[in-house]
Amino acid sequence: MNILLDVMGGDNAPDEIIKGAIEGINNLDSSTYITMIGKEDIIKQKISEIYKKDLSEITDRVKIKNATEVITNHEAPTEALKTKLDSSMNVAFEMLKSGEGDCFISAGSTGALMAGGLLKVGRIKGVDRPALCPMLPTIDGKGFLLLDAGANTNCKPINLLQFAQMGSIYMQKACGVNNPSVGLLNIGSEEEKGNVLTKESFPLIKADEKINFYGNIEGRDMFSGDVDVVVADGFTGNIALKTTEGIGLALGKMLKEELTSSLFRKIGAGILSASGALTSFKKRIDYSEYGGALLLGIEKPIVKCHGSGKEKDVKIVLKQAENYVKGGVVESIKESITKNK
């Protein structure tokens, strides 16, 4: 397997992405390779700075593919993909399409990644709308897959059914979850609750015998670990995702303020810190620990690593992408998706 890795995208590119690849390769199967895509001279220079060695002296399973341009977060995605033909993203999409690569990871522009996936690599036949699917944390540490988290602002019931199918297949095939439980994000648990979209989607999802349908799930119950997949239209899913991020950040900030506002508190916090409690807490609520956001419904596996992703995050996403390919998720989706009429 050849994993394509955009080393030019993200806040900590290229250093942390390069380190993630080189440190992460040994966590992957011995038949898996990584191709780092980006400005070759810069990549080589960084490796020599960080490791005081050439890449070939470190590993023969990480390679470099030169790409002279970079698409930034500030560019209009479709326009950038059209004009920056030698950007790391464009080169990756071409390699995916031609079969030179089996999957693609980038911490760069989510918009460009989605647009490129859709326009250059293409949808799986029958999938109406590919979805953006981050993993979010749960109390029990299993996490759940949220889809769609923002790729499709306006959705139809068939889209939500397909999200349920794709999410279920991914959790089963790539994450080894047996009979994954799928919830429909809604404002009440009863079947008749919700807006027009959720009311029409509920019976569709319920009728699919391959889906272990939990029924409606409210925002407050998502984090319990009761469901493995939460389905929503992209607008609602994005609101849920961003609210989760926002309150997480706010709580972290408030906790920090409380723990450092006096010497006495600092002592208590110091003990907790030494005990690993605070690190462990941070780790449990840090959803980058659960991997990146998948694009499901595209012909080839594509995974968005967090924009602020560092070495450890890249390593996690590499493993995630490998499982995505190994699980045969794309093939399973092709076989069992309910085609839109």
Place this chain on the structure above:
Amino acid sequence: MNILLDVMGGDNAPDEIIKGAIEGINNLDSSTYITMIGKEDIIKQKISEIYKKDLSEITDRVKIKNATEVITNHEAPTEALKTKLDSSMNVAFEMLKSGEGDCFISAGSTGALMAGGLLKVGRIKGVDRPALCPMLPTIDGKGFLLLDAGANTNCKPINLLQFAQMGSIYMQKACGVNNPSVGLLNIGSEEEKGNVLTKESFPLIKADEKINFYGNIEGRDMFSGDVDVVVADGFTGNIALKTTEGIGLALGKMLKEELTSSLFRKIGAGILSASGALTSFKKRIDYSEYGGALLLGIEKPIVKCHGSGKEKDVKIVLKQAENYVKGGVVESIKESITKNK
């Protein structure tokens, strides 16, 4: 002013509600009275158990109005309001309507409170859809008003404009916020982002010169304190509210687990606890500290106290309701709401 208080609704009724009234009356203006509505014999018995005195010996500003029935959370709201004519809620609505009461507080069924407000007390003329409006916490402790949090699942742009107007008026008149900043909950900050509803609502709200319009606000930025009011349709607002609750509960649980998983950690947590850090943290994230959820757009002020509300919460909501009346919020809404054509 006469504040009507349903002492039969909520998980901790009637004890905590009664205590809230009796302990809270002295925080209110000397001209403010509270009428506790519920089963008179039970209320009197509880007061004698708790205070070893009769109500008249404690205060002459808290009175009792007998109501022999109770509407529970498990009943269909409209049906319950029709059949249980002598329920504490129904009696309160009749008193509100006749002018015997100036506002109404209940920790009982939100559905029945909204249905009764709408059907028995009535909308303010020109307000298309009254909204449910909880206060949510912000890092800086000011909090923000979220509306609609679930009263109206499907909304039109005029509804969102009216939510913006009502929220702005409330924050100004009842909370003394000068020129409150109003954000539109959306999945991106740019004007052209969002679904059909937010795209159509944006220019409407922007065009209202009385509104200090912040523009779109994403879920992750709501808790910063940058905006005083966040406007959304009831479906989206409810998802944001419940997600906030859910992640708050999950983080609290995880933090507790981390702080108590070893003796060493318990010592650290003990010091923090003694220093007040954990209590202070809990208080900052506990949004009942910010008051109950208002019903805005109803002819009389109605406030929903949290179902799990205790004495302290009732006291906070009493003050909030008094400010709601004193601020002349209903009158201001009547004067300046944009009428639906």
